[in-house]
Amino acid sequence: MEKVLVCGAGGFIGHHLMRYLKEKGYWVRGADIKLPEFSSPDEADEFLQIDLRDMENCLKATEGIDKVYQLAADMGGMQYIANTHADVMRNSGLINLNIAEACKVNKVKRVFFSSSACVYPEERQLTPEVVPLKESDAYPANPDTAYGWEKLFSENLYYAYAQDHGLDVRVARYHNVFGPEGTYEGGKEKAPANMCQQVAAAPDGGSMWIVNDGKQTRSFCYIDECLEASYRLMESDITEPLNIGSDELISMEDMAQMVIGISGKKISIENDMTKAQGVRGRNSDNTLIKEKLGWAPSQKLEDGMKLTYAWINKQINPAG
CATH class of the missing domain: 3.90.25.10 (UDP-galactose 4-epimerase, domain 1)
Structure with missing residues (x-):
């Protein structure tokens, strides 16, 4: 039985994912600074209430783990991320720096990083009649928030670990789950x-x-659709970033x-x-995920x- 770690398991997508993976038959460890607000941590085989900004905690969380779903982040809706810049970049940046290194040290087989549609350039999103954003639109980079910049940095962080240390990486860009x-x-x-x-x-x-x-x-992408697409991506051989969202x-x-x-x-x-x-x-432009994974929200x-x-x-x- 594969052992899976869900980082950010106290959050919205994370606690749903923890439950989803248990139903798939995995041994699941959850890790978060907070417990799930609307479900029991006992839905996981093990739940670590720890601060992932601390490297020792990340080493503990990833020990003995085959695959990591890294969803932990300092985040919220627009009213939060538009007014919280330094904390978002520092807190989420520390988490990702630590998790990437811990995965290397503990020889984790594969890591899934939950990036965001917030990575896309502001100038491509200036009118309500927006052209759907495809994955290649992320560069030249110009996200409109610090949250988006941190997500883009961390995408590149995980790919650097893939290049230098052989870490097997999957990246999803979530669109408003x-x-x-x-x-x-x-x-x-x-x-x-x-x-x-x-x-x-x-x-x-x-x-x-x-x-x-x-x-x-x-x-907006409904949670059940997000979970299915995330799992398909993790279990695929697709290493490039993919949008997960509705059009x-x-x-x-x-x-x-x-x-x-x-x-x-x-x-x-x-x-x-x-x-x-x-x-x-x-x-969200879903052309690539339909082509690569045969997935589209229903x-x-x-x-x-x-x-x-x-x-x-x-x-x-x-x-x-």
């Missing part, structure tokens, strides 16, 4: 969870806010209306012009949003 059992309040939540939280908490006839004019566009583009205004429709409430929408909106448009955004809203609504209104 969402779903149940994720952060929905506190400032680190992403747009789908934030909107679901606002609508669930609002009384019928109440209001919610969206960032800027609401015309900015994104695509179903939606404006934030339309997403808000979608959530309101799902709730059955009458909610008015207010525009908050003070908050960071990020780039004006971002969409679930419509609205179906995933219904499941996400139902879960968040239950957290906020447990009595129904």
Whole structure:
């Protein structure tokens, strides 16, 4: 039985991945500075609550491990990463520097690094009618956030370890993954969870806010689709970066209306012009992953949003 480490197993994608890999029959160790908020760490065979910015902890986490899924990062939604630069770069940079070296020292067979659509250049994302971003668009580099720069640096870090030390590397560029059992309040939540939280908490006839004019566009990938694509990539022989996302583009205004429709409430929408909106448009070009892995998302955004809203609504209104 292969032994797998999930770094960042206390986070949204990480704890879902930990559960997914257990169901696949792997022996799974989770590692994170925090415990999963909405599930039990006992879903793993072993869970280490440790700080991966510390090299000794990374050596401990990777000991006896065959494959590593490296998802640990200092991250959050746009309101977080647009206002947190040095901490994001330092914390995530330290984690990746340590994990790469620990994988070398402990002779880990393969490492999967979760990069991000935030690596893509700002100038390619200036209009809501954005041309879908393909993997080769990452260079010449000009991410719009420190978070994106750190992800791009760490992609190259792992590839340097592949070149110099033979580390077998897989890189996924995630595009806005969402779903149940994720952060929905506190400032680190992403747009789908934030909107679901606002609508669930609002009384019928109440209001919610969206960032800027609401015309900015994104695509969103449901968690189950992300897990399947990530696993396929890890088990493949594809070493180049691959987008993992949906190409179903939606404006934030339309997403808000979608959530309101799902709730059955009458909610008015207010525009908050003070908050960071990020780039004006971002969409995933899935041509390469379809070609290399035969994968494409099958679930419509609205179906995933219904499941996400139902879960968040239950957290906020447990009595129904």
